[in-house]
Amino acid sequence: MRIRPHTGLQIDGFTLGECLHKGGFATIWDVTHPLHRTLLVMKVPTILDGYDAPTIVGFEAEQMIMPRLTGPHVPRVVAEGDFATMPYIVTERIPGDSFLRLFRSAPAPVDTVVSLAIRIAGALHELHKQHVIHLDLKPANLLMRDTGEVVFVDFGLARHDHLPDLLAEEFRIPMGTFPYIAPEQYLRIRDDLRSDIFAVGAMIYEYATGRQPFGEPQTLRGVRKRLWRDPVPPRAINPDLPPWLQEIILRALEVDPRDRFQSAAQMLFDLQHPAQVKLTARAEKAAADDFPTVFRRWWRMRKVKGFGPPPANAEAQMEKAPILLVAVDLSPEMEELAGHLLQSVKRIRIIQPDARVACVNVIKTARLGVDPTTDDKGVNLHVSRLVGLRAWASSLELSDEEVTFSILEGPDPAAEIIGYAVNNQVDHILMGARGSSSTRRFLGSVSSQVVAEAPCSVTVVRVPVYETPTLEEPQAAQAVGA
Amino acid sequence: MARYALLTDIHANREALEAVLRDLAGRRADRIAVLGDIVGYGADPAWCTDRVDELAAAGAIVLKGNHDAAVDRPDGAMNAVARAALDWTRPRLSAAQKAFLAALPLTACEADIQFVHASADHPQDWIYVTGERSAWPSFAASKARVILCGHVHVPAIYSCDMTNRVQSQRITTARPVPLIRSRRWLGVIGAVGQPRDGVPEAAYAILDTATNELTFHRVAYDRAAAAAKLRAAGLPESLALRLLNGS
Numbered sequence: 007m008r009i010r011p012h013t014g015l016q017i018d019g020f021t022l023g024e025c026l027h028k029g030g031f032a033t034i035w036d037v038t039h040p041l042h043r044t045l046l047v048m049k050v051p052t053i054l055d056g057y058d059a060p061t062i063v064g065f066e067a068e069q070m071i072m073p074r075l076t077g078p079h080v081p082r083v084v085a086e087g088d089f090a091t092m093p094y095i096v097t098e099r100i101p102g103d104s105f106l107r108l109f110r111s112a113p114a115p116v117d118t119v120v121s122l123a124i125r126i127a128g129a130l131h132e133l134h135k136q137h138v139i140h141l142d143l144k145p146a147n148l149l150m151r152d153t154g155e156v157v158f159v160d161f162g163l164a165r166h167d168h169l170p171d172l173l174a175e176e177f178r179i180p181m182g183t184f185p186y187i188a189p190e191q192y193l194r195i196r197d198d199l200r201s202d203i204f205a206v207g208a209m210i211y212e213y214a215t216g217r218q219p220f221g222e223p224q225t226l227r228g229v230r231k232r233l234w235r236d237p238v239p240p241r242a243i244n245p246d247l248p249p250w251l252q253e254i255i256l257r258a259l260e261v262d263p264r265d266r267f268q269s270a271a272q273m274l275f276d277l278q279h280p281a282q283v284k285l286t287a288r289a290e291k292a293a294a295d296d297f298p299t300v301f302r303r304w305w306r307m308r309k310v311k312g313f314g315p316p317p318a319n320a321e322a323q324m325e326k327a328p329i330l331l332v333a334v335d336l337s338p339e340m341e342e343l344a345g346h347l348l349q350s351v352k353r354i355r356i357i358q359p360d361a362r363v364a365c366v367n368v369i370k371t372a373r374l375g376v377d378p379t380t381d382d383k384g385v386n387l388h389v390s391r392l393v394g395l396r397a398w399a400s401s402l403e404l405s406d407e408e409v410t411f412s413i414l415e416g417p418d419p420a421a422e423i424i425g426y427a428v429n430n431q432v433d434h435i436l437m438g439a440r441g442s443s444s445t446r447r448f449l450g451s452v453s454s455q456v457v458a459e460a461p462c463s464v465t466v467v468r469v470p471v472y473e474t475p476t477l478e479e480p481q482a483a484q485a486v487g488a
Numbered sequence: 489m490a491r492y493a494l495l496t497d498i499h500a501n502r503e504a505l506e507a508v509l510r511d512l513a514g515r516r517a518d519r520i521a522v523l524g525d526i527v528g529y530g531a532d533p534a535w536c537t538d539r540v541d542e543l544a545a546a547g548a549i550v551l552k553g554n555h556d557a558a559v560d561r562p563d564g565a566m567n568a569v570a571r572a573a574l575d576w577t578r579p580r581l582s583a584a585q586k587a588f589l590a591a592l593p594l595t596a597c598e599a600d601i602q603f604v605h606a607s608a609d610h611p612q613d614w615i616y617v618t619g620e621r622s623a624w625p626s627f628a629a630s631k632a633r634v635i636l637c638g639h640v641h642v643p644a645i646y647s648c649d650m651t652n653r654v655q656s657q658r659i660t661t662a663r664p665v666p667l668i669r670s671r672r673w674l675g676v677i678g679a680v681g682q683p684r685d686g687v688p689e690a691a692y693a694i695l696d697t698a699t700n701e702l703t704f705h706r707v708a709y710d711r712a713a714a715a716a717k718l719r720a721a722g723l724p725e726s727l728a729l730r731l732l733n734g735s
Contacts, residue, residue: 062649062650062670065670066670069668088669089650089670090669093670167660169658170647170657170665171658172657
């Protein structure tokens with residue numbers, strides 16, 4: 007006989023406290039355990055009498071996926087209960103409310119919106135890197151740790167690259183939360199990580215404007231409308247928003263996933279480089295499209311079944327769209343090396359055409375004291391380096407949305423490069439190394455430090471060294487010649 | 489709590505069995521279970537039988553497959569190639585080896601796990617579990633939460649939920665499948681010695697009862713050598729091609 011949860015219930019060493027949340031599919035309880043000092047919560051699916059497929063399968067999916075996730079962006083799983091007695095998952099408790107409460111204060115000031123968007127996009131990329139697509143992102147499923155990391159909860163609709171997808175054949179109706187569900191999810195496609203990017207776009211829109219981009223449809227017909235009906239541009243609601251932010255939001259909300267950001271890291275990158283966001287018609291859009299445009303879109307979309315071949319899985323999609331950091335040394339004696347580096351970038355772009363190239367140059371400053379920001383001739387060093395960097399990259403023929411240029415500054419160039427890679431979820435660092443001299447070996451080079459400490463792959467490019475014959479053995483050479 | 493290494497359908501393929509056992513040595517496994525068909529098709533029946541006998545002596549679970557049974561009593565249901573290979577096999581096995589094969593059980597149970605060569609409902613009928621429909625009788629007949637079988641030479645996994653609905657589930661090689669306790673599970677383990685799923689590498693699996701996960705593995709082996717032995721022995725050419733293509 008199944009046990010039903012109630013305050014005071016003791017099960018497997020856990021004691022149930024108050025009920026923190028009563029939702030449609032589950033109840034959440036404050037629980038304690040003598041062996042655990044951290045705060046804990048227990049989620050118990052509300053299984054009505056008889057077989058309740060959506061609740062059970064969603065809970066089974068969570069039981070499969072959640073124990074495999076690690077890191078600060080997911081609650082740590084402590085225990086799982088058996089279906090025979092009472093199914094449950096106990097996880098650490100993330101103190102505080104979900105973003106539902108935070109979003110009640112929308113519209114929020116622009117920098118608050120941007121800083122939250124950066125945290126969400128960064129956390130989402132970390133989740134995707136663990137092979138999981140969430141597929142039900144909404145303010146109620148996001149929390150924040152005291153340390154500021156965004157935490158995702160409720161993996162009942164999620165999909166893991168390497169696990170059986172219990173939900174795939176389960177339901178014939180699309181699943182998700184109507185205001186945030188992506189168009190392809192409506193079309194029952196559940197293996198595209200760009201669906202999560204759409205949901206994040208919808209959330210940022212809401213936090214920035216105080217309105218949901220597609221309202222709150224109550225029916226599937228209402229959800230379907232987003233295939234052709236575009237949202238009111240956020241700046242038309244909140245004129246304080248900068249054009250670049252509207253560009254990012256509307257790009258995330260594109261109907262066709264191929265027109266969105268191709269990874270959460272690429273979205274994060276734009277959020278962190280507002281000055282370099284390529285502004286398109288999206289940025290300047292002042293009103294929702296007129297009737298003839300919407301009608302034409304409806305005509306095109308009325309029988310659509312999908313948008314091009316979906317990516318094989320989350321991992322494949324992320325590999326297709328990496329962020330490539332190229333650290334370029336522009337000093338005159340490094341000209342040949344910079345040329346080799348350029349060739350390497352070109353080769354990588356051939357195999358990864360969706361790669362985003364972040365060109366970086368580091369100005370080394372003194373460890374102590376203040377450096378003059380202009381050089382002897384009075385030319386701003388930053389500007390001249392930026393010009394040099396752009397000139398170096400010009401033959402790559404990259405469009406503005408494929409490349410960015412940044413000048414970093416610090417006493418420890420390797421630390422600057424690594425810090426930039428961490429902040430922007432860089433997948434691959436490409437950099438040059440000078441020849442190997444004994445002094446460099448002794449002092450250590452920037453490239454070796456980056457190789458040792460970077461959180462991602464690093465390719466080091468060198469100018470080939472040709473051994474010059476030494477003059478110590480002339481006789482031996484003659485002997486060979488004779 | 490144990491980690492079971494699940495080997496099945498070795499089919500007298502010494503090269504494949506050696507490669508799998510080498511691979512296993514690099515992973516922790518407490519217990520080996522050989523789910524039948526030690527001989528048949530391949531060129532090394534005597535060596536493989538002795539090796540499995542050693543494993544059994546060291547505590548392995550070893551079951552009988554249809555080819556092992558047909559050494560003793562020819563099976564009219566077998567196709568011509570299988571029959572030819574068995575006719576070639578019989579004189580190459582010693583009386584002791586034949587006795588070992590003849591004495592093997594059809595099925596074994598440990599805790600909530602059942603091991604069997606073919607379908608668990610009528611093990612001696614050698615029914616193939618090739619889809620949701622043919623997986624159901626095993627769930628119906630067995631009380632075990634986890635059923636493990638071979639015979640098909642194509643790895644697969646099926647779940648059976650509380651409403652007794654059987655669903656085929658996706659597997660990714662080398663990635664563990666959590667056998668969540670709200671369902672019952674039937675794992676069809678791929679063949680060590682004669683894969684037929686288009687992947688020529690030797691197949692086996694590990695069941696970890698502590699983490700409650702089943703992981704399907706593949707191991708490359710010298711299949712050119714195994715195929716050359718088949719040809720040298722004069723066994724049907726289709727068997728050599730099968731090893732080379734994995735189909």
